[in-house]
Amino acid sequence: xxxxxxxxxLQLWVKVKRQYALTDAQVQMARExxxxxxxxxxxxxxxxxxxxxxxxxxxxxxxxxRFKKPLPDPVEPLRQLLHDTRARERAEAHERxxxxxxxxxxHPEAARVSMLTLRRMYGGPGSR
Numbered sequence: 001x002x003x004x005x006x007x008x009x010l011q012l013w014v015k016v017k018r019q020y021a022l023t024d025a026q027v028q029m030a031r032e033x034x035x036x037x038x039x040x041x042x043x044x045x046x047x048x049x050x051x052x053x054x055x056x057x058x059x060x061x062x063x064x065x066r067f068k069k070p071l072p073d074p075v076e077p078l079r080q081l082l083h084d085t086r087a088r089e090r091a092e093a094h095e096r097x098x099x100x101x102x103x104x105x106x107h108p109e110a111a112r113v114s115m116l117t118l119r120r121m122y123g124g125p126g127s128r
Contacts, residue, residue, distance in 0.1 A: 003089045010082045012037040017078060025075045026056045029063040032072060 001009075016037045017027050030040075040055070053061070064070055 003085060003092065007082070007085050007089065009037070010078065010085060014078055014082065016040050020055050022056050022059070024077045025071055026059050027078055028072050028075055030059045033059070033062055033066065035059070 013027055013031065
């Protein structure tokens, strides 16, 4: 999973958290249980029909049953996870740009050749 997919997935969890009034701990429990946020609305109606319990309480019950503890050890706020992921994305993009610039400095003839190749392919000044 690349960073963009992770960010998109966390965005879905932010939406689900808001929609169902879940806490950060409940969202983290659901993520650790492997719940798919896209299918949560389907399971939410089934859960309420079968148990008459809110979705957050159902997640807590499942988590306790599987992991034998009431809460995850370090509860990380969803906003912090999203912020960290976006910061990591920006850092990786910056590093790619830095490496590209350094390669152009180290090997200017390669950059010149590639620019000439692009001009020939797409036209423009110096294409002949």
